[in-house]
Amino acid sequence: MKNSPDHISQLVDEIYRKESRRVFATLIRLLGDFDLAEDAMHDAFKTALEQWDDKGIPSNPRAWLISTGRFKAIDRMRRQSKFDPLHAKQTRNIKADIADPSMQVDKKIEDDILRLIFTCCHPALSSDARAAMTLREVCNLTTEEIARAFLVKPPTLAQRIVRAKAKIREAKIPFQVPPEHELPDRLETVLQVIYLIFNEGYYASSGKTVTRLDLSREAIRLGRLLLDLLPDPEVVGLLALMLLHESRRPARTTPTGDLVLLEEQDRSLWDPDMIEEGLSLLKQAFTSNRIGPYVLQAAIAAAHAEAKSPDTTDWSQIVGLYSLLLRVNPSPVIELNRAVAIAMRDGPEAGLNEINTILDRGELSDYHLAHSAQAELCQKLGQTKEARASWERALALAQQNPERRFIKRKLNELGR
């Protein structure tokens, strides 16, 4: 069958979107270098555009692209090794285990994506570098897109990626999925990276608007990809958590970009499909006998999602879940959230006592939400003077414009 060039270029585009990460990941394993693999992958797709027109489309395009990319890399290195003896050694090191061009080892190729994820999220890289590498190499976002999402200048982000790649090469971070006994620790780092990306999109830490759609969507996509490759209960939990948070996005801000608190959100705006998927994932996670921090956080998000109105929220259950979460993951921020839930269950005074205890310890004195929560409860108890002082402390610490506007509104409500 003769294919028109237009049809071929459309098809190659489609295959690029679907397969480029797999081809890339396998080429990293075979060539042992990120930059070499990237060049080889682009060479392979270029060759596909040139040759498929005449020679027809191979029966297994992915295998064809991998093997073509590998040959292109060897070619490239041979040419370079004429000038540089170091490259000659590298050429000899290229792994030969794709001698079979039919490449029916799909399992191994799926594992390569997982290897790529674990390499990009290696704990020896800084957490900024892990997120940037994961978005660049696993999600295939451009440096400019990632820079814009993280509100840094493109050259800064490019530098971060160059340094991370240099470290992977120089410190010999291997292209591996960790063995089973190391998996829980290393998976924790991967989940942290995905959740950090999600939160960067959800609560942009600075800037004009609170939500940046793309990063949260990328994080959910990553969560799905990871779950496909590694069906661990905590991966299920993280995906459920992200979906349940994301379901509230349309209700979280007003059209002018002002924050709307959970209590005041129009629950009819919550996305029912995301909630349904989140709840069903959570059910699946609870069938495991190992309940980790992400599953517990998802369960808390689910308790909110299931309540038709703030009054019908099961606050006892939420307090209980926070107590469990504190046991697996002791943190003052979780304690603060538990205190707020206690206020909802037992009344503002009980909650305020908890918050005062936490703030007295000093750990959260720079955390604006601790002061906001304190202010809110004081206000409910009619302690206007204390409430104003707390709102003012919160305002001094808050960075984002919508949050600052929210606090100012609260201060105005209190009057003078």
Next chain:
Amino acid sequence: MDNEVWETMSEPERQIFMDECFSYDKELKNNGHYAGGEALQDAQNATTLQWRSGRVSVTDGPFAETKEQIGGIMILEAADLNHAIRLLSKHPSLRLGRGGGSWEIRPAADLAAMIKESEQRKKG
């Protein structure tokens, strides 16, 4: 060595500096003071292991706290970083003391090519 200073140096300045370093290394060797050593790569490529809440924590970068003391150096042969982490994670010193100890892992640097170039410059 201050990396920021190094970054601002021109190539000829760097060459002169490296030549001086290698000459002095040779002097130390010739007068019998040099007992061994290994060049290390940039701190950028360092990895730190610490004992945190009953388990090994792996973080990027060199020791963060200047008050930490270097207790010694050890030269290890490892296949890759994960192998090195695995070997050092079992080292009892990591668990010693209040809050545990720490190890900084740095890849060795191969200076052979630089030394050769420096020799050639001196000849030429």
